[in-house]
Amino acid sequence: MAFDPQSLRFNAQGLIPAIAQQDGTGEVLMMAWMNAEAVTKTLESGRVTYWSRSRKSFWVKGETSGHVQELVEMRVDCDRDCLLLIVRQTGPACHTNRRSCFYTAVQSGEEVEILTPID
Amino acid sequence: MAFDPQSLRFNAQGLIPAIAQQDGTGEVLMMAWMNAEAVTKTLESGRVTYWSRSRKSFWVKGETSGHVQELVEMRVDCDRDCLLLIVRQTGPACHTNRRSCFYTAVQSGEEVEILTPID
Numbered sequence: 001m002a003f004d005p006q007s008l009r010f011n012a013q014g015l016i017p018a019i020a021q022q023d024g025t026g027e028v029l030m031m032a033w034m035n036a037e038a039v040t041k042t043l044e045s046g047r048v049t050y051w052s053r054s055r056k057s058f059w060v061k062g063e064t065s066g067h068v069q070e071l072v073e074m075r076v077d078c079d080r081d082c083l084l085l086i087v088r089q090t091g092p093a094c095h096t097n098r099r100s101c102f103y104t105a106v107q108s109g110e111e112v113e114i115l116t117p118i119d
Numbered sequence: 120m121a122f123d124p125q126s127l128r129f130n131a132q133g134l135i136p137a138i139a140q141q142d143g144t145g146e147v148l149m150m151a152w153m154n155a156e157a158v159t160k161t162l163e164s165g166r167v168t169y170w171s172r173s174r175k176s177f178w179v180k181g182e183t184s185g186h187v188q189e190l191v192e193m194r195v196d197c198d199r200d201c202l203l204l205i206v207r208q209t210g211p212a213c214h215t216n217r218r219s220c221f222y223t224a225v226q227s228g229e230e231v232e233i234l235t236p237i238d
Contacts, residue, residue: 003230019138019147026145028138031201043225076230077220078213082150084221094197101196102203106162111122111195 005039009081015051018083020093023072029093030101032059034083039074046071048087067091092118124158128200134170137202139212142191148212149220151178153202158193165190167206186210211237 010016015033022029032050034042038058041049045060048069052059062068068090075084094101097117105114129135134152141148151169153161157177160168167188171178181187188206195202213220216236224233 001230002228003225017136017150019150021145021147026140026147028140028145028147028203031136031138031196043228074225075221075233076223076225077150078215078217078222079220082220084147096197098197101198101201102194103197104195106122106193106195109121109162111120114194 003043005036005043007080008036008039008076008083009079010036011081013053015053016081016083018048018050018085020048020069020085020087020089023086023088027100028102029069029087029089029099032061039083042071042085043074048085062090065091065095067093069093122162124155124162126199127155127158127195127202128198129155130200132172134172135200135202137167137169137204139167139188139204139206139208142205142207146219147221148188148206148208148218151180158202161190161204162193167204181209184210184214186212188212 014035018034019031020029035051038049038051048061050059069087072086092099098115103115104111127135133154137153138150139148154170157168157170167180169178187209191205211218217234222234223230
């Protein structure tokens with residue numbers, strides 16, 4: 001069946017959450033948002049493109065930093081309201097220069113840093 | 120630093136997305152939503168508890184199906200507006216009886232099934 005971005009379920013702002021996971025290692029790198037056009041751009045270009053809610057514009061991941069995400073595969077969940085992007089991440093995914101945005105963890109009630117910035 | 124659920128950034132509905140990932144294998148199983156109280160319940164009980172947007176009630180994952188998620192670790196992202204839950208999933212995570220909710224993939228413009236239900 002041909003994939004139609006319009007078959008996805010977007011929220012009231014026309015957005016769908018997209019989780020980026022590194023191919024091979026399975027690291028969960030980040031979660032950001034896409035609109036239908038960002039989904040199309042990502043599939044057509046093979047370069048992961050989000051919708052920046054703060055800047056209200058397309059956000060080609062790594063366009064300025066060089067920390068690009070090459071799309072390996074886009075997956076859809078059962079409710080069609082979340083995407084999983086299998087990617088090849090160049091360098092850190094996080095703007096703090098860490099590999100993953102998920103860099104603190106709750107351990108015995110304390111929040112601790114589990115990833116440090118890449119040199 | 121003591122972890123305070125109120126330090127998270129919830130959306131206008133008081134919710135935060137939570138991604139469940141299988142400990143060890145790294146499989147991304149599902150994404151659902153939590154409010155501050157669900158975060159607290161999850162940490163206190165060690166049993167992953169979401170907020171069901173459709174039923175408007177707490178949803179102790181697997182309470183009726185037996186397909187529970189035991190929390191291994193809760194992680195927070197840089198913007199404090201998304202959670203990553205490292206879990207031990209019993210059986211399928213998806214209500215369709217598949218291991219993961221992300222069971223279709225876009226391949227050469229076609230959407231194809233990549234996971235079948237568990238017997």
